[in-house]
Amino acid sequence: MQKKHIFRNNKRLIGLGFALLIFMALFIYNHMQYTNVYIGYQDQIPSFIPTTPNQRQLLQSALNEPLEANHDVSRPSASEAVFTVELHHPFWGKAIYQVVSIDPSGVVILHDKSYYRAQNADFFYTQPYFDAVYNDQLMPSAAINHFTKAESLTLPASSASWQILKFDGNWYPVEVKTANQSQIISINRPDDQLFVTFDKIPDEVVLSYETAGTSALVIRNLHETDSGYMLPFSETDGVYHYHLTATWHDDTANFEGTVKYAFEIHYDRPTVFDFNHTTIEQGEPLIITTQYAEETELPTIEQSISDSTQVKFYQSASNYICYIPTNYDTSPGDYDILLDGKHYPVTVTARNFNIQHLIIDETVAQSTRNDAAYEEFDALFDPVRTRSSPKTLTSGDYILPATGRLSTEFGETRDVNGAMTTYRHSGLDIAAPNGTPVAATNSGNIVFSDFLTLTGNTIVIDHGAGIFSTYFHLSERLCQKGEFVEKGSIIGNVGSTGFSTGPHLHFILSFYDVNFEPGWLLFDDAVTYDNYKKLW
Incomplete structure (x- = not known):
């Protein structure tokens, strides 16, 4: 009985000792594992990297595997560390590894003053800890x-x-x-x-x-x-x-x-005013455009160049535009434009207007230039150019509606059959063969298309912002009042209807009913007998 008891006690001691050995082995194993990881890129101080026990084990294995082999690795040409890896242990401090080279040729590690080539290079290529090596990408x-x-x-x-x-x-x-x-x-x-x-x-x-x-x-x-x-x-x-x-x-x-x-x-920029010219000649419109203007910020205009009551800013594309017309009646001299309390000086210079001598068949003159013809013109034509679209309807620059010989300049006075007229020529006369197509000088609304005794087949287009184009003496009209026409559209043909000495187009550009030199919108220059061939 006593032997049996001793055997049982020994058996218990052996079991307890075996359990203790297992516990100690687990304890030692767990404490051999590093608990914290710090990684620094190049000259940065290593910082703490959160990791799981499994991640730490893989990292430790990848760093230590090359220490068991490949001891003959020569020192790389670049001695500066790409990474510094510190594995911290609560009892025996930290182990420091320097990854001195990580590129397509492999991975080289410095530890305890010796260089080793990593066996598992893919680990260093792909693990997020080392992504800083790809910063330039x-x-x-x-x-x-x-x-x-x-x-x-x-x-x-x-x-x-x-x-x-x-x-x-x-x-x-x-x-x-x-x-x-x-x-x-x-x-x-x-x-x-x-x-x-x-x-x-x-x-x-x-x-x-x-x-x-x-x-x-x-x-x-x-x-x-x-x-x-x-x-x-x-x-x-x-x-x-x-x-x-x-x-x-x-x-x-x-x-x-x-x-x-x-x-x-x-x-939110202050409004800027741009002037086409600060020195203009008689017949040239002064054009002021804005940048960055809001409708509520548009200034009133104080000026004495034109008597027109319609001088103001009109919407033009994404900004605003103002026309101040001049003609043969505008007095040359210095003027002052007042915008938002700021003064802008403008000078109007004199233009030498020609005198034209015409011989008209008396029968034609009497049938087209009589009281009834003038009354008809005043009643039907004059009201057409008193209302305009509040914004521009144009598409780009104005174009010459027809080509031919310039037979009369803008602003000329006339001696008809030996008697001086009291009016000036209101536009350009372009002599061309009968039936020559006439194009719209720009886009706009047809506001008049009819026959008048004085001017024959007549068309008027409103281009918005107060600008009108007028076409006299057409052989036929190919558009009707109320239509919208695009720039370049054929609206009629050259003729000799009304008070006319032969086939030609009488072409007018005006600000409402104030006629001005068409060349300034067409070519930024006055059209004369000397330059028209070069201009068109």
Whole structure:
């Protein structure tokens, strides 16, 4: 019995000792594992990296495996460490490893003053701990440089798709942080300039911008300058939403992707007034255009050049325009234009108007130039040019409606059958064969299309903002009142109807009923006998 009892006690002691051995083995094993990982990139102080026990074991294995072999690795040419890895243990301190080379040729580790080649190089190529080695391949940073204010604003990505080519030859997507809130830039000066810059030059840049109520305007391949990609500015103030898409797709690069940026530009610039000329001659209209003007900011105009009560600003595309007409009755001299309390000097110079001598068949003269003809003209024609569209209807520059010989200049006085007339020639006479097509000088509404005894087949087009074009003596009219015609549309043919000595087009441009030299809108010059062949 006593022997049996001793045997049982020994058996228990053996079991307890075996359990204790297992516990001690587990304790030692667990405490051999490092509990904290610190990684520093290049000269940065190593910082704590959160890891699981399994991750730490893989990292420790990858770092220690080369220590068991490959002891003959020569020192790399670049001695500066790419990474410093510290494995911390609560009892026996830390082990320091320096990854001194990580590239397509392999991975070399420095530990205890010896260099080793990593056996599991793929681990270092692909683990997120070492992604900093690919920093030069990561998504580029973007900024908006506001040159006037000498400041640079970081431009956060609103969305992005980016991937990099790692040393193992595979492409890996990169997680990109995006921002929901747009960057806001204020533009308060006409000379402000904005440029977008990237630390990696894109292969393509596409910009679109929009305001409420308008469709997006797309501009491809923004102009690249030494300062960056210059942003186009709106001609009108307000809040504009910009969308910039930059793409990197060079087949030879080790990165690729598309990044989108969203930002707002708030425009609030003072109105700028531009004058076509500050010295004009009799018959030339003074044209004032605006930039950055709002309808509520349009100034009143104080001027004494023209007696017209219609001189004001009219909407023209995205801005406003004002015509101040001059003609043969405008007195030469110095004038002062007052806009928003600011004075703008303008000089009107004299023009030497010609005198034309005409011989008209008395029968024609009496049948077309009589009281009844003038009364008809005054009743039907004069009211046509008293109302105009409040905004321009034109499309680009004005064009010559027909070509031929200039037979009468603007502003000429006439001696008809030996008697001087009391009026001046109201436009240009262009002699051309009967039936020559006549085109609309610009787009607009047909406000008159009828036959008048004095002027024959007559057409008047309202181009908006007070500008009218008039066509006399047509052989036929090919448009009707109420139609809208495009610039260049054929509206009739040259003829000799009404008071006329032969087939020609009498062409007038006017601001309401104030006729001016058509050449200034057609060629930015007066049309004369000396220069018309060069002009058209």
